[in-house]
Amino acid sequence: MSSTLKKTSGPKGLPILGNLHQIKIDQLHQYVENWVEEHGEVYQIKLGPTKFTVITNPEIIQKVLKARPDDFLRLQKMDKVLRAEGVHGVFNAEGEDWKVHRRIIAKGLDVKHQQQFFPSIIKTLERFHLKIEGYCERNENYCIQNDLLRFTVDVTSSLVFGEEMNTLEQEGGVIQEHMEKLFPMIFKRINSPFQFHKIYKTKKDKEFDAALLEVDKLINQFIKIGRERIDANPNLKVEPENLLESIIVAAEEENVFSDKEIKGNLLTLLMAGEDTTAHSVAWAIYLLAQYPEIQELLHKEATSVIENSNFLTEYSKITELAYTEAVINESMRLKPVAPLLLMEPAKDVTINNYLFKKGEKLMMNSRYAAVHNDHFTDGNTFKPERWMRKMEHKCPMHNLDAYLPFGSGPRFCPGKNLAMLEMKLILSMIFKNYKIELITKPSEVTEIMAFTMMASNFEIKISKR
Ligand code: HEM
Numbered sequence: 001m002s003s004t005l006k007k008t009s010g011p012k013g014l015p016i017l018g019n020l021h022q023i024k025i026d027q028l029h030q031y032v033e034n035w036v037e038e039h040g041e042v043y044q045i046k047l048g049p050t051k052f053t054v055i056t057n058p059e060i061i062q063k064v065l066k067a068r069p070d071d072f073l074r075l076q077k078m079d080k081v082l083r084a085e086g087v088h089g090v091f092n093a094e095g096e097d098w099k100v101h102r103r104i105i106a107k108g109l110d111v112k113h114q115q116q117f118f119p120s121i122i123k124t125l126e127r128f129h130l131k132i133e134g135y136c137e138r139n140e141n142y143c144i145q146n147d148l149l150r151f152t153v154d155v156t157s158s159l160v161f162g163e164e165m166n167t168l169e170q171e172g173g174v175i176q177e178h179m180e181k182l183f184p185m186i187f188k189r190i191n192s193p194f195q196f197h198k199i200y201k202t203k204k205d206k207e208f209d210a211a212l213l214e215v216d217k218l219i220n221q222f223i224k225i226g227r228e229r230i231d232a233n234p235n236l237k238v239e240p241e242n243l244l245e246s247i248i249v250a251a252e253e254e255n256v257f258s259d260k261e262i263k264g265n266l267l268t269l270l271m272a273g274e275d276t277t278a279h280s281v282a283w284a285i286y287l288l289a290q291y292p293e294i295q296e297l298l299h300k301e302a303t304s305v306i307e308n309s310n311f312l313t314e315y316s317k318i319t320e321l322a323y324t325e326a327v328i329n330e331s332m333r334l335k336p337v338a339p340l341l342l343m344e345p346a347k348d349v350t351i352n353n354y355l356f357k358k359g360e361k362l363m364m365n366s367r368y369a370a371v372h373n374d375h376f377t378d379g380n381t382f383k384p385e386r387w388m389r390k391m392e393h394k395c396p397m398h399n400l401d402a403y404l405p406f407g408s409g410p411r412f413c414p415g416k417n418l419a420m421l422e423m424k425l426i427l428s429m430i431f432k433n434y435k436i437e438l439i440t441k442p443s444e445v446t447e448i449m450a451f452t453m454m455a456s457n458f459e460i461k462i463s464k465r
Contacts, residue, residue: 005355008053010044011035018046025191026184026449029339032056033368041368042354048193052361056368058375058402063351064343064364066409069098071349075342075361081189085212088261089268090414098411104250104257105265106414108243113159114418116241118315120158124151125311125425127168132434132462141439141459144285148278148426149176155422156273160266161222162229162242175218176274178211183275184450190342219266223248223259243269269415276337277419279454280405281426283335284328286445286455287382288431289438294384295431297323299465302432311429321424324431326387328423332405334382337452339367341407366404375402436460 013019023031025047032054035043041057055061064072079092090101107113128151135142150167153176157165167176185208189195197205226244230236237253240246247265251257257265288295301323306312312321341364345356356362371379376386377395386395406413413419430436438445440458448454 005350006042006353008040008043008354010039010046010054013046016048018048018051020047020193025188027447028191029365029367029449029453030447032340032363032365036368045363047191050193050361052363053356055362055364056366057352058366058369058399058404060351060354061341061364061366061369061404062401062408064356064362065341065404065407065411067349068343068409068411069095071346072343072362073346075190075344076359077361078190078342081186085186086216086260086263087267087271088264090265091268091272100254100256101261101265102411102414104246105243105269108240108246109159109414109418111417113243114421115315117159120164121155121422121425122311122313123164124154124158124168125429127154127166128426129310129429129433131168132430135462136434136464139461142462143457143459144462145278145282145455145457146176148281149180149274151426152274152278152422153179153270155418156270159418160243160269160273161226162244163222163225175215175270178214179270179274181208181211182215182271183452187449187451215267215270216263219263219270222266223262272413273415273418275452275454276415277422279337279452280328280332280335280419281423282455283337284331284423284427285430285436285460286438286442286458287331287334288327289436289460290442291382292435294327294382295435297384298327298427298431302428306428306432310433312425318421318424321428323384323388324424324427325420326384327427328420329387329403330382330384333370333376333403334380335447335453335455336367336370336405337454338405338407339453340365340449366402369399369402370404372402373397375399430462434462434464436462 011019011022014021032045036056042053042055042060044051044053055064073094074092082088082092090098090105093101128147131147147168153167154165157163165175185204189197222244226248230245230248236245237249240249244266247257247262251262301321305317305320312318343362343364345358345360347358349356369375373379375397376399377397383395386398406416437460438458439461445458446456448456
C-alpha cells in the first residue's frame with residue numbers, strides 16, 4: 001500500500017530551528033501560501049522541532065473537515081494550551097464530549113434565539129450609529145476597528161449572558177481591552193515549540209494572566225446572576241432565555257457540564273464571537289474604501305431596503321440585503337479571518353493517496369485556493385457581483401468547495417448566522433448614511449495573524465451623504 005502513497009517535501013530548514021528563521025510567526029499564513037508554488041499543494045514545514053504537513057488542496061481540506069469528529073481532531077496542542085488557561089468548551093472538546101457541547105451551544109445560537117435577541121442587537125447598532133455621527137461631526141480620522149470590537153462584544157454578551165455591557169460608550173478598562181490580550185498570546189503559545197512562560201513570565205505573559213483573571217471574574221459574576229435568575233423563575237428551566245441559562249440548565253438537568261466547562265464555553269463564545277466578526281467587517285471596510293463605485297451600489301440597496309430609518313429595524317428584511325451579503329462573501333474570500341485550521345488525524349487515514357499518520361500535525365490553508373484562478377475567475381480581484389445570481393456568467397469559475405471562511409463539515413462555525421446578521425446590519429447602516437475613504441495608504445495595511453487574521457490598524461474618514 002505505501003508504494004502508492006505520495007511523498008511530501010518542503011522548504012529546507014536549519015537543524016534545530018527548522019523553518020522558524022525564514023518566517024514571521026504573525027504572518028505564518030502568507031509564508032505557507034507563498035511556498036505552494038515551489039513545493040506543491042501538500043508539503044511539510046518545521047517550526048522548531050515540530051513538523052507540520054501543510055495542505056492547500058481544497059478537496060483534501062474538505063475531506064478532512066468532514067471526517068470529524070471520528071477521524072480528525074483539532075490540533076491537540078491547541079487543547080493543551082487552552083485547557084491550561086481553563087478553557088474547556090465546544091471548540092476544543094472532542095468525540096462524544098464534543099457532541100454534547102455542540103448540541104447545547106448550536107441550539108443557543110440558532111435562528112430562533114437570534115430573532116429573540118434582534119431588538120437588543122438593534123439597540124447596540126443604534127449606539128454604534130451615534131458614535132459614528134460624532135466622528136462625522138468632528139471630522140476626525142476614525143480607527144473603526146476599536147468600535148467594531150466593542151460592537152461585537154456587546155452583541156455576543158447580550159446573546160450569551162443576557163446582559164447589555166454597553167462597551168461602545170465606555171472608555172478604558174472595558175472587557176474588550178482584556179480580550180484583545182488573550183488571542184495573540186494563545187496563538188503564540190500554540191505555535192511556540194517551547195512553553196517558556198512556565199519557567200519565566202515576560203511582561204506580556206503577566207498582562208495575559210491579569211486579563212484572563214479579569215475576564216474570569218466577569219464570567220463568574222454572570223454565572224452567579226444566571227443561577228439566581230433561574231432559582232427565582234423556574235420557568236427558565238423549560239424555556240431558557242439565553243445561552244448562559246441553557247448551559248446552566250443542561251449542566252444541572254442532564255448532568256453534562258462541570259463548572260469548568262460552563263466557564264470554558266462562555267469564554268469560548270466570547271472569544272469566538274468577538275474578533276472574527278469585528279475583523280471580518282474591518283476587512284470589508286478596508287476593501288470598500290478602495291471601491292467608491294461598490295459603496296454606491298451598497299448605498300442603493302440599503303436605501304431601498306431600509307427606507308426612512310438610519311438602519312434596518314425589521315428582522316424579516318435582512319434577506320433583502322443580497323448585494324450586501326455578496327460584498328461580505330467576497331471580502332471573506334480575499335480576507336478570511338481564519339485562514340489556518342490546525343488538525344491532526346485520530347488514526348492513520350489515507351486521502352487522495354496521501355497517508356496522514358495518527359498524531360501528524362496538519363496546517364490547512366484555505367485561502368490559497370480561494371484566490372486562485374482555478375477556483376474563482378480573477379481570483380485576486382474584489383468582485384462582489386460574482387456572488388449575485390444574474391452575474392454568474394461574468395465569473396464562470398466559482399468553486400464553493402474552495403470557499404471556507406466558516407470551516408466545513410460537522411464542526412463548521414455555529415455562529416455563522418449571527419455573524420452574517422451582525423455584518424449585514426453594520427454595513428447597511430454605514431453605507432446607507434455615509435461614504436468612507438482610507439486615510440492610511442492601502443499598501444501600509446498588513447495582515448496580522450493572532451489566531452484570527454486581522455488588519456493592522458488603519459484610519460478612515462467617514463462623511464455624511
Ligand atoms: C465572521 C465571523 C466568524 C468567522 C469567520 C468564524 C469562523 C469560524 C471557523 C473557521 C471555525 C472553525 C470551523 C471548523 O473547524 O470547521 C469556527 C468555529 C466556531 N465558531 Fe466561528 N466564526 C465567526 C463568528 C462566530 C460567532 C459570532 C460565534 C458565536 C458567538 C462563533 C462561534 C464558534 C464556535 C463555538 C466554534 C467551534 C465549533 C466546534 O468546534 O464545533 N463564531 N468559526
